[in-house]
Amino acid sequence: MSADEGQHGDGVRREDRRPPPPGEAETELIPELAPMFPGAAPFLARFLPHSPPTHTGLNVQFCDLHTFLRYLHEQAWFGYLHVLLADQHAVVLVFEGRAVTAAALNTTGEQALGELLNLYEQGGVLSAHPLPPTYAHVLSGVGSRAWKFNLTEDFTGLHACPTGAIFYAGGEVVATMPAALPYEGAFPAPLRPQTLILPRSLAGWAHQQYTLTLRGRDALNAITDIHRSFRLQHGTGGLGFLRALWEKLTPAEYAMRGDLALHDLEPLLREFLKTGLVRDG
Structure with a gap:
């Protein structure tokens, strides 16, 4: 493969060029993740990786959502929840069993978490999709807007541009994804993602x-x-x-x-x- 062929759209190589650990002949390829919701308008949904659900088909008739969230908290679970009701969607990222960022069609954060609960209580169907902790941390900073990209030695977060997205953890590229923004921007991840609190209207x-x-x-x-x-x-x-x-x-x-x-x-x-x-x- 030529140097040009091994480049991502913004000049980041798909291969990790660091020296291989002892006993390994060559470095591992950086995975390219498939988006779970290709072309989704909310940024968080757009960059969620495809992940087979551990729980699916949950609804309010036989599963209390607060009890389920408590179960995920006890398990220190990493992943995302998706609720679908007709053509309405909402997603919530869960980090160590805590809801840390969320998105619906026109809202993000606490309001989007409230929207997910509302859709579920109105009969929406919920599924839970696990993620590796590293990916969950990278995505925890995805909100309503992207910031000017400034790659530091320890940058953790998501960088996106018209040619695709890159997952960074501690300054290292850990994955890429063919999901894009119409401009270049980044979603820095917080050092420790903070728990979302339900809005006053719901709590x-x-x-x-x-x-x-x-x-x-x-x-x-x-x-x-x-x-x-x-x-x-x-x-x-x-x-x-x-x-x-x-x-x-x-x-x-x-x-x-x-x-x-x-x-x-x-x-x-x-x-x-x-x-x-x-x-x-």
């Missing part, structure tokens, strides 16, 4: 403040019996959440600060309200 409980009752304040006091029983039942995680509510953080703010999944806090908050530890307002 109003998560965006309001709560007041600790006398019983709730006693649960934070290490010398009380209530504290000992609370700690035994809910552990340090429950104490941290209750203390955050006492400090007037909303559940959404606490989830963002602690990089926690909001759906893990909802049943805990319900328990706090039910047992009289906190009240609304």
Whole structure:
């Protein structure tokens, strides 16, 4: 193969030219990934690699989506979810079991996550497609716009142009894809992808403040019996959440600060309200 034939559209070679590890005669070829949704308008959907689903045909009649998301969180799962209802689509990227970026036809981020939940609750069919952790990290920065490309030695993210897309991890090319943008741009990946929080319209409980009752304040006091029983039942995680509510953080703010999944806090908050530890307002 000539030098020209081994070039991608922007001058990046398809072959990894680093010295091979001991015992290997030649380097491995960089994989070219097939897009799962060729020509999709939302950027995230456009660059998702083809991946056979581990779960498919899920619908609201026999699968609670919040329970499924909790299951993925417990498994520290990597991949993406796709919901289809008639001609409406929504996708959510999952990193370590946490929804970190999402896209629907006209929205991205938290609003698109809300759109996926809405479509599912209206009868949409959901499938879950696994990805290698490296690919999931590369895609975690794909949002509503591409930025001017600036390849640094440790760049992690997606670079796209009219001739195709390149997946970078730590400055190295790990994959290419025949999916393009009409211009050159990049989607840098965050060092640690942050969990999406549902918008207020879908999770109003998560965006309001709560007041600790006398019983709730006693649960934070290490010398009380209530504290000992609370700690035994809910552990340090429950104490941290209750203390955050006492400090007037909303559940959404606490989830963002602690990089926690909001759906893990909802049943805990319900328990706090039910047992009289906190009240609304």
